[in-house]
Amino acid sequence: MDIEARAHSEHPEALRLWLRMLTCSQLVEKQVRTQLRERFDTTLPRFDLMAQLERAPDGLKMNELSRRMMVTGGNVTGITDQLVAEGLVERIDVEGDRRAYRVRLTPKGRKLFNEMARQHEDWIVDAFSGLNEKEIGTLYKLLGKVKDHATQPRQETAP
Amino acid sequence: MDIEARAHSEHPEALRLWLRMLTCSQLVEKQVRTQLRERFDTTLPRFDLMAQLERAPDGLKMNELSRRMMVTGGNVTGITDQLVAEGLVERIDVEGDRRAYRVRLTPKGRKLFNEMARQHEDWIVDAFSGLNEKEIGTLYKLLGKVKDHATQPRQETAP
DNA sequence: TATTGTTATACTCTATAACTATA
DNA sequence: TATAGTTATAGAGTATAACAATA
Numbered sequence: 001m002d003i004e005a006r007a008h009s010e011h012p013e014a015l016r017l018w019l020r021m022l023t024c025s026q027l028v029e030k031q032v033r034t035q036l037r038e039r040f041d042t043t044l045p046r047f048d049l050m051a052q053l054e055r056a057p058d059g060l061k062m063n064e065l066s067r068r069m070m071v072t073g074g075n076v077t078g079i080t081d082q083l084v085a086e087g088l089v090e091r092i093d094v095e096g097d098r099r100a101y102r103v104r105l106t107p108k109g110r111k112l113f114n115e116m117a118r119q120h121e122d123w124i125v126d127a128f129s130g131l132n133e134k135e136i137g138t139l140y141k142l143l144g145k146v147k148d149h150a151t152q153p154r155q156e157t158a159p
Numbered sequence: 160m161d162i163e164a165r166a167h168s169e170h171p172e173a174l175r176l177w178l179r180m181l182t183c184s185q186l187v188e189k190q191v192r193t194q195l196r197e198r199f200d201t202t203l204p205r206f207d208l209m210a211q212l213e214r215a216p217d218g219l220k221m222n223e224l225s226r227r228m229m230v231t232g233g234n235v236t237g238i239t240d241q242l243v244a245e246g247l248v249e250r251i252d253v254e255g256d257r258r259a260y261r262v263r264l265t266p267k268g269r270k271l272f273n274e275m276a277r278q279h280e281d282w283i284v285d286a287f288s289g290l291n292e293k294e295i296g297t298l299y300k301l302l303g304k305v306k307d308h309a310t311q312p313r314q315e316t317a318p
Numbered sequence: 319t320a321t322t323g324t325t326a327t328a329c330t331c332t333a334t335a336a337c338t339a340t341a
Numbered sequence: 342t343a344t345a346g347t348t349a350t351a352g353a354g355t356a357t358a359a360c361a362a363t364a
Contacts, residue, residue, distance in 0.1 A: 014287040015280050017299045018187060024302050025184035026229055027309045028177060043330065062346060070185055072333055077347055079331095099340045099345040121174050128173040130308025135301055140176045142290065142298045143183050149289025150186045202353070221323060231356060236324055258322040258363045 028127045035123055040116050045069070047120070049079050050088065050105065050113045059092055059104030088112060187286045194282055199275050204228070206279070208238050209247065209264065209272045218251055218263030247271060 029044070036042050052060060052068050062080070066073045080103055083089040088109030094100040105113060128136060188203070195201050211219060211227050221239070225232045239262055242248040247268030253259040264272060287295060 012280075013292065013295045013299065014284045017287060017295050017302070018283045020299060020302045020306060021180070021184060022188070023229075024305050024309070025180060027306070029181070030229070031309075045331070063344090066346095070182075070189070071331080073346065074334085074348075075332060081347095094345095097341075097345080101346080121171075124177045125173045127309060128176060128305060130304045131301065133172065135304070136172045136176050138297065139301045140172065140179060142294055142301075143176070143179045145289045145294070146183050146287060147179060147186070150183070150190075150286060204354070222321090225323095230354085232323065233325075233357085234355065237354095240324095256322080256364075260323080 028124070031127065032120065032123055035119070036116070039119065040112075042116070045071070045075075045079055046083060047113075047116060049076070049083065050109060051117070053089060053103060053105045054110065054113050054117070056104070059102035061094070061100050061102055065103060083109065187283070190286065191279065191282055194278070195275070198278065199271075201275070204230070204234070204238055205242065206275060208235070208242065209268060210276070212248060212262060212264045213269065213272050213276070215263070218261035220253065220259050220261055224262060242268065 033044050036044060036047055048069055049065065052065060060068070062073060062076055065080075066076045069076065080089060080091070084091065087106055089103050090106050091101040091103055094102055131139065192203050195203060195206055207228055208224065211224060219227070221232060221235055224239075225235045228235065239248060239250070243250065246265055248262050249265050250260040250262055253261055290298065
């Protein structure tokens with residue numbers, strides 16, 4: 001097969017799929033951003049950071065937050081500073097490594113996050129209410145394959 | 160049923176699905192943005208605008224571009240200005256309405272876009288290469304239902 | 319009056335790179 | 342030297358609102 005024609009136009013389905021996925025994500029994301037701003041005067045990255053912490057009762061180190069949020073460290077510092085100033089999260093010293101912190105929710109932060117999360121879930125359930133349970137499961141499973149493939153360390157050439 | 164408990168925690172699958180979809184989109188989008196910057200010194204909104212025009216040989220009016228790109232008009236003006244300055248798109252007067260333009264690709268813009276689109280397709284095919292054809296089709300169909308539901312005019316109350 | 323498009327502005331989010339302190 | 346985190350900076354991306362021209 002002509003090497004130049006390798007993948008071109010053989011898989012237009014993948015392209016159409018991507019454009020549709022992007023549209024769906026943007027639709028839902030816009031809705032969530034707007035609601036977070038209007039109802040809680042906050043932003044998606046701030047909500048995301050608190051959501052990460054909600055699942056980690058002992059808190060997370062900055063580099064772990066950075067990895068999970070898929071943004072570089074400087075940004076996490078900025079968002080954390082805001083949330084600390086509002087008393088929603090706190091920095092805890094790590095024993096045995098005076099360079100590192102763990103960031104965790106304060107009781108106030110946890111309470112606020114729970115309120116936000118409850119409404120957030122409603123918005124999301126509404127956004128996906130065009131699907132039945134089985135379809136949601138199928139979508140979840142297929143996206144899992146996409147994620148796994150994209151997350152796996154690249155190994156383009158033969159072993 | 161208790162109204163407060165209406166949707167809460169009854170559909171955690173929708174929430175998990177959304178978080179996974181967001182992750183997938185961000186993974187692919189980050190990859191695309193990086194490649195567009197490194198290889199073509201351009202950005203995703205610029206690419207998106209050109210992609211919209213590529214499908215409209217006669218060009219699109221600003222408000223139509225704004226709607227399709229899901230951003231407000233001022234931003235479209237800014238991106239269009241950049242692309243006009245580089246000779247990639249042009250503004251054409253609309254007969255019968257001296258307020259409006261149509262924006263369309265120049266031959267130079269079309270040529271460049273075709274090059275970008277070919278590589279873009281490779282990146283996308285690679286991103287979804289963890290799925291087989293049937294799975295891509297299923298995913299496409301399910302996301303179509305999500306999109307249709309989110310796009311339909313809201314009608315929360317009874318008719 | 320309503321619509322098309324532009325201008326001006328402000329803010330969030332982001333990556334990069336230089337930096338400090340500690341390991 | 343390497344790592345954890347911060348600071349400083351610049352640019353992308355966005356929404357909002359006021360504005361001009363035309364319908």
